[in-house]
Amino acid sequence: MKRLSKLLLVVVASLTILSGCTLPGLSGSDKDSIKITALATSESQIMSHMVRLMIEHETDGKLKPTLINNLGSSTIQHNAIENGDAQISGVRYTGTDLTGALGDDPVKDPKEALELTQKGFEERFDTKFFDSYGFANSYSFMVTRDTAEKYDLTTISDLEEYKDDLRLGVDSSWMNRKGDGYPGFIEEYGFRFDSVSPMQIGLVYDALNAESIDVALGYTTDGRIAAYDLVVLEDDRQFFPPYDASPLATNALLETHPEVERALDKLVGKVSTETMQQLNYRADGEGIEPAVVAEEFLEEHNYFDEEGEK
Amino acid sequence: MILGSLLSDLSAYYSDNFGYLMRLFFDHLLMSIYGVLFAAIVGIPLGILIARYGKLSGTVITLANIIQTVPALAMLAILMLGMGLGQNTVIFTVFLYALLPILKNTYSGIKSVDPNITDAGKAMGMTRNQVLRMIELPLSLSVIIGGLRIALVVAIGVVAIGSFIGAPTLSDIIIRGTNATDGTVFIIAGALPIALIAVIIDIALRIIERKLDPTVSDNDAPEDVQSVN
Numbered sequence: 136m137k138r139l140s141k142l143l144l145v146v147v148a149s150l151t152i153l154s155g156c157t158l159p160g161l162s163g164s165d166k167d168s169i170k171i172t173a174l175a176t177s178e179s180q181i182m183s184h185m186v187r188l189m190i191e192h193e194t195d196g197k198l199k200p201t202l203i204n205n206l207g208s209s210t211i212q213h214n215a216i217e218n219g220d221a222q223i224s225g226v227r228y229t230g231t232d233l234t235g236a237l238g239d240d241p242v243k244d245p246k247e248a249l250e251l252t253q254k255g256f257e258e259r260f261d262t263k264f265f266d267s268y269g270f271a272n273s274y275s276f277m278v279t280r281d282t283a284e285k286y287d288l289t290t291i292s293d294l295e296e297y298k299d300d301l302r303l304g305v306d307s308s309w310m311n312r313k314g315d316g317y318p319g320f321i322e323e324y325g326f327r328f329d330s331v332s333p334m335q336i337g338l339v340y341d342a343l344n345a346e347s348i349d350v351a352l353g354y355t356t357d358g359r360i361a362a363y364d365l366v367v368l369e370d371d372r373q374f375f376p377p378y379d380a381s382p383l384a385t386n387a388l389l390e391t392h393p394e395v396e397r398a399l400d401k402l403v404g405k406v407s408t409e410t411m412q413q414l415n416y417r418a419d420g421e422g423i424e425p426a427v428v429a430e431e432f433l434e435e436h437n438y439f440d441e442e443g444e445k
Numbered sequence: 446m447i448l449g450s451l452l453s454d455l456s457a458y459y460s461d462n463f464g465y466l467m468r469l470f471f472d473h474l475l476m477s478i479y480g481v482l483f484a485a486i487v488g489i490p491l492g493i494l495i496a497r498y499g500k501l502s503g504t505v506i507t508l509a510n511i512i513q514t515v516p517a518l519a520m521l522a523i524l525m526l527g528m529g530l531g532q533n534t535v536i537f538t539v540f541l542y543a544l545l546p547i548l549k550n551t552y553s554g555i556k557s558v559d560p561n562i563t564d565a566g567k568a569m570g571m572t573r574n575q576v577l578r579m580i581e582l583p584l585s586l587s588v589i590i591g592g593l594r595i596a597l598v599v600a601i602g603v604v605a606i607g608s609f610i611g612a613p614t615l616s617d618i619i620i621r622g623t624n625a626t627d628g629t630v631f632i633i634a635g636a637l638p639i640a641l642i643a644v645i646i647d648i649a650l651r652i653i654e655r656k657l658d659p660t661v662s663d664n665d666a667p668e669d670v671q672s673v674n
Contacts, residue, residue, distance in 0.1 A: 170531065172611070175624055203530050203611030205620050215611075220529040337625075419625050422454065424462040424618070 169200035169388065169395070170221035172212040177418040177425055178272065178356055178380075178411065180204065183225025184429035185402065186382055192438045193398035209235055216262065222388040223395070227264065228272060230378040232256070241314060245271070245377035256383070263389060265381045265399055270408040272356040273378040274306075274315065276368040282349055283366040290371040291324060294350065299329040304348035307333035315375050323374045340365070355408055358416025380411075401439045454630045455637075466618075470638055473614045476532060476607065477600035477642075480539025481547075484596060488544050489589065492551025493577065502552060509545040517542065517603050525610050535607035535614075542603050543596035550592025554585030587658035594650035601643045615639050 169190070173183035180202075187200045203221050206212050209228065213236045215221045229248045233239050237255040242248040249267065256264040276291050283289070286297055294301065310317050310333050321327050332348060339351040340359035353360070355367060382399050389396045406414070417428045433439075459466065495502040515523075520538050528534040558581050566576045608616035615635050622631025 175620055177621070177625075180621075201531075202613065204613060204617055205608050206611060215530055218529060220531065220611075422458045422461065422630055424465045426465045427462055 169198060169223065169392075170203050171200050171223040171225050172203045172206055172215050172221045173225045174209070174212065175205045175207065177358075177415055179226045180425035181414050181418060181429050181432075182268065182380070182382070182406075184426045185433060186223060186225050186399065188430055188433050189398040189402060189438065190395055192433070193394050193401075194392075198392065198395070216383070216385060217260065222385045223399075224383040226268075226380045227383045228378040228380055229267075230273065230376040232264070233376075236260075241376040243373045243376060245379055248377050249379055249381070257386075261387070262383055262385045263396075264383050266403045267379040267381050268402060268406040268411075269404045270356055270406050270411040271377055271379045272354055272411075274309070274352055274375045275355045275370060277343065277351050277353055277360060277365045278349065278368065279343060279346075280364050280366055283368075288366070288368060290369040291374070292371050294368070295324070295326045298326050301328065301349040302330040302332065302347075303328040303350045303352070304332045304334055304339045304342050305352040306336040306339070309333075309352060320374060323372055356411040356415055358412055358414075358419050361409065361412040362416050362420055405436070405439060451630065451633070455634055458630055458634045466634075466638070469613055469615050469617060470642070472532075472612075473601070473604055473639070474642055476535050476604045476612065476614070477539060477597060480536045480604075481543045481593060481596045481600050483536070483540045484543035484547050485593060487540075488547035488592075489551050492548045492589075493555060493581075495548075496552050496555040506545075506549060506552070509548050512541050513545045517606050518609070521606060521610050530611040532607075532612045534610055535604055535612045538607070539600045539603050542599050546595040546599065547589075547592045550595075551585070551589050554588030554592075555581050557588070558584045583659060587654045590650060590654045590657060594647060594654065597646045597650065598643050601639060601646070605639055 171183045171186055173179045183202050183204075187202060190198050190200050200223065202225075203215060206215065209231045212221075212224050212227070213232070216224065229245070229252045230241065233248055233252050233255070234241050237252065237259070239251065239255065242251055249264075253264045256262045276294065278288055282301075286293070286301075288294065305317070310331070313319070317331070328350075332342075334342065336353065339348070339353050340357060340363060342348045343351040343365065344359070344363045351365075359365070360367065382402065384395060384399060414428055414432060417423045417431075418425050423431075491505065495505050517538065520541065521534065524534050524538055528537060562584070563576055563580055566580045571579065604612075604614050605616045605619075608614045608620055615638050618635030619632050622628030622633075622635065625631060
């Protein structure tokens with residue numbers, strides 16, 4: 136009996152020790168390692184991998200962050216950081232976080248929205264919402280190059296003249312959405328389309344390309360915009376709230392690892408909406424994994440080393 | 446025609462993303478193995494213990510059975526509240542699910558050892574530990590390995606769900622496929638290696654299981670078995 140309890144003690148002790156330490160081969164099981172949250176979208180995963188690779192590069196491999204992938208929404212990303220499960224978010228959007236995490240009213244001016252979001256996160260959550268990567272993933276109207284030339288379209292207001300001829304295809308959730316949905320659109324721009332087909336958002340680009348519809352409401356960074364040579368119409372009345380994309384990190388992490396801040400700062404302003412469209416197309420259209428897309432992009436730009444000394 | 450283009454898409458996918466895929470493959474495999482390893486560290490001694498002290502067996506096995514009835518996704522969600530996101534939560538979930546097959550097989554393996562043989566051992570003056578080490582464990586080893594095999598195959602399925610709480614597993618690729626407009630290639634590209642791991646582990650442990658079973662040997666002729674009886 137004595138031996139048995141001794142054996143049990145050894146088992147319990149070894150289990151405690153094993154669960155406390157990093158399991159060999161699994162980089163992410165270490166309690167102290169830096170974790171980056173990513174959504175289930177290609178865009179978020181590409182940017183999160185880019186952040187991971189930049190930090191690895193900046194610290195010469197001393198810090199090896201890992202990704203917490205496939206999170207359902209920005210709210211879950213926010214909670215993960217609040218709970219200490221992660222320290223960095225690969226992509227956060229001003230429009231989403233201003234109304235979501237901060238609970239403020241939507242702001243139409245992109246600059247003001249970014250400033251408000253940055254201030255709110257700094258004061259309320261002690262996290263740094265960085266300046267934008269340079270792309271925004273918002274709703275926007277788009278047409279094929281042919282249509283744009285035929286009707287001479289550059290802004291959304293230009294559509295009013297042809298509202299009875301052009302067929303519109305939209306995301307089904309947009310039709311009844313409050314604020315920036317179809318009812319709000321009619322109010323702001325003062326016209327409605329004769330023919331509107333709600334559908335799943337992923338289908339509008341193909342429907343536009345196949346000429347089943349003439350105007351589509353889609354996301355500005357979707358890869359198919361570049362692939363199908365679609366023209367994004369300017370939102371001349373600033374109806375859609377801005378969704379500028381930025382990385383986010385906790386101040387606690389930035390204080391202990393200033394090199395993380397340097398790495399993230401290098402990415403600010405480096406990825407334009409057009410670039411993001413191409414990167415998204417690499418992942419969704421050509422079937423390259425986001426991790427590979429991010430690595431290719433950074434290697435192509437030499438990890439942005441030429442600016443600022445390492 | 447469709448199959449042909451799918452195959453070429455698949456091979457293109459694998460050659461484009463080979464490095465990334467290998468990393469997910471090993472993460473997936475390692476999480477399964479670690480979970481089962483911890484379950485074995487706890488489950489095998491516990492199984493021996495309850496085989497020896499029969500009174501405990503009902504309670505312990507019922508407890509393990511109850512754990513098994515909780516859906517894996519619910520278990521992950523519950524554990525996530527306490528342990529947070531990431532790999533450790535997945536490993537602990539695997540541990541819980543691997544416990545029952547290991548525990549039960551160890552228990553029944555040791556119980557199924559012919560009492561005449563253990564009695565013979567005792568009559569020769571063996572201590573309890575010697576009986577365990579020299580008679581009971583070797584004779585029940587193949588059954589215990591069988592439990593590990595079942596546990597590992599279960600584990601691979603459980604780890605696949607781990608993608609929902611942010612652990613890097615091969616399901617990442619499947620989820621990407623379900624989000625994309627035309628994601629058939631992704632779904633198949635992710636599902637194939639998962640099935641592959643399960644099949645490889647099943648075959649490998651089945652071979653080990655057979656090798657370790659002292660009652661089955663390659664040169665055993667049927668008449669030998671009869672003569673034993």
